[in-house]
Amino acid sequence: MNMDEYIDLSYPDGYKKAIDSLDFVPDDYKEMLVDTLITMCLTY
């Protein structure tokens, strides 16, 4: 994956691809952590 490429902000394909790119996050937690990170962005 080219890390300088822009994330695809389409749902669900772009969302899933972005989640899959986080190779250091355990699979079971990926979606929950991404959703929480988005929430933090929307809040702060």
Place this chain on the structure above:
Amino acid sequence: MTQELLIKRKNLIQDSFKLKKTQYTPIYGNVMSWMVLDQGCRVDEAAFDFETHKKIFKGFVEKFNFDWYCDYGTYTIFPAVKEMGALFAHFNDDGTQYSIADHHCMEENEYEEFTDNIAKFRWEKALKRICGEKITYRQFYNAMQKFMGFGAYCEEMKEYLLNTAGCPTVTDNYFGSPLEDFVNYYRGLNGISIDMRRHKDKLKAALDKIAEKTIPAAIAGLDYTGEYDVQSLDTTIIAHMFMNNKQFAELYWPYLKKVIDAVRDKNKLMSIYLEGKALTITDFLRDIPAGMMNITFEMDDPFELRAKLPNLCMTGGLKNTTLTHGTKQEVIDEAKALIDGMGNGYCLSTVKCLAYKNDANADNLIAVNDFVRNYAH
């Protein structure tokens, strides 16, 4: 020794929540960014450096010796948010304080789209509006690393409190009432104020949709209370400050009531941080069974609130103005009057969360904490 202190404090706080008599009145550290200033640092630097903030938090805990704490430095989430290209938090020029401007990422004509698929709306619309359209995979990757660093920082501070300071912790099971979430994440204060009047039915449908996920999650979380968490559920009520009681009854209370009922049914304890004046919503709280809830209050007359809600433990009451401008004896006298007047089911704390430079005088805070710990009511 630490373990003994930890158990003693946990029992002390929980007994207060249950309205039982205690050896002394527990002291709650209702403190956020003031701790940074007290330790001689700038908030805009500490927020972006976990190692600096660890030293700040530990130095603060050792110095003031509260029984439990509301926060380990929530603002250390900012690096992750900034990496994504967002960050509404704005620091003042000398780095002593920050504020978060009212903002929104959803328009009033987008309710159907939002309610139809919240996850899709967040990814395709909200994130783009907050962070811009050009988020690289590298940014996303780095932001997640920083976000997980924030999680690791919080866990380390919890371990420090439990194993070194002998302080129980607050639960991770936080319930954001759907309307609070909707204000904070999507429509902002201005937007929600309009929508409660113009789009009440659509707003209710959106809140119902949010609640489909958040209420079951909060109820499930009740079964995973940490061994040394003082309560099993934590929530904050802010929206009552701009809602009338009819709006609160329709758009707020039914969701929170479901969670409160679950806490009652599972025989657990919960806390509500009640910003502003609680007296406007005492009618909703008076029927809650005695001994299951603590409220941290701010602007109310403590004794008037106690008379109206004898069923709840109350935390707060000590005026920041006395802490900042009074003598040690005046602060101690005020604390003594609160402890004597509030009786069982009371924890001492300040009326406002300590955030700004002049929110407290450190010497007065040390003096009052020492006094309370040795004062049996």
